[in-house]
Amino acid sequence: MPIPLAAGPEIVAIPGPSVVPARVLSAMHRAMPDIYDGELLSVTDEVFDALPGLAGTANRGFVTISNGHGAWEMALSNTLSRGDLVLVLNCGLFAAVWGEMASFNGARVELVNAELGRANDPAQLEQRLRADPHHQIKAVLTVHVDTSSSVRNDIPAIRAAIDAADHPALLMVDCIATMGCERFLMDEWGVDLALAASQKGLMTPPGLGFVWPGARALEAHQHADMRTRYWDWTARTEHGPHYLRYCGTPPITHLFAIREALRMIAEEGLEPRWARHRVLADAIRAAVDAWSAPGGLSLHVAEPSERANSVTTVRTGEVDALELARICTELMGVTLGIGVREFDGRSFRIGHMGHVNAPMVMGVLGAIEAALSSMGVAIGGSGVAAAAASLAAELAKT
Ligand SMILES: *Cc1c(COP(=O)(O)O)cnc(C)c1O
Secondary structure (H helix, E strand, O other): OOOOOOOOOOEEEOOOOOOOOHHHHHHHOOOOOOOOOOHHHHHHHHHHHHHHHHHOOOOOOEEEOOOHHHHHHHHHHHHOOOOOEEEEEEOOOHHHHHHHHHHHOOOEEEEEEOOOOOOOOHHHHHHHHHOOOOOOEEEEEEEOEEOOOOEEOOHHHHHHHHHHOOOOOEEEEEOOOOOOOOOOOOOOOOOOEEEEEOOOOOOOOOOOEEEEEOHHHHHHHHHOOOOOOOOOOOOOOOOOOHHHHHOOOOOHHHHHHHHHHHHHHHHHOHHHHHHHHHHHHHHHHHHHHHHOOOOOOEEOOOOHHHEOOOEEEEEOOOOOHHHHHHHHHHHHOEEEEEOOHHHOOOEEEEEOOOOOOHHHHHHHHHHHHHHHHHOOOOOOOOHHHHHHHHHHHHHOOO
């Protein structure tokens, strides 16, 4: 029997919930304050003041006490009416599930699936919108990055397709897997609504959602009939008692947490943060490419420009991904994300979003390589060496 090597800090390398920094955890550890006066009000102000910059917008954001699904519901219920036609651009799993929610809530949903391992095709979108001269389609729902496939959509290209068709549909983008990790510029890119959640790149436990409506989404809100009292934007006004913004008691502990996380993001800076995610993702991709072998491992996303910088899906071919994950977890203390849908048991995912640095990534890659070798898997070459070389190329820059 092998000697277990897992004691010590556990590394959970799943694509969310991601690692919560000690600073954020410490910020949460406090007695309950007054919710009508005092420090909590300034925490709310600081959080709400930071949200626009995070999403690259001049629009105010809303905070939900929920996971990402709650942010989805806030987005839909505030902008749509029953019977509205909604186009869902899916490149994995999550946009489709958001579309199912829209359908449940009374919208008519048309799903457009990307080719396997590819981003959604803007030309296909443009064509579909051109075939809608009476503007039945009220919204286009999509994800920035799909966390199951690790495909990244080209949001500016999707916007350009909508503009080329001269179509008024709202562009609503799920940035749950990318906010704070990947370049996202809501206003510059012409996004009408963006949303995120606390537990992916934002380094905070699950429990908060964020929704940024642009001017056109706020206009749609005026005549939306899916509105419900709890999620309603108009009711969540900043004029009046503080608790109205949360439609009830604020998520106090989480507010202290996200304030600390947003401070950390500000200290690092968004541009350096996006760059860090890209460099670490490049190292992971270099490793997988080096491991690649016929019948063995490969990157799920074929097109380099469509690869996410916050999560990587690795196909394992004939290699048993569950056994690989078991060895990593039980013997080495690294938990990998399991594959979903068509690659269940034949893929795994590495989450690299938020509070992640080079030694964490190198540690995860080293554990995977050791596990592969222990299984007798034929690999093309050392992924760890390739990842180190990839990082070295960055470090050598002057
Ligand atoms: C995680 C995730 C979701 C779902 O978020 P929950 O907090 O589990 O509701 C939705 N979309 C994307 C892109 C995600 O990564």
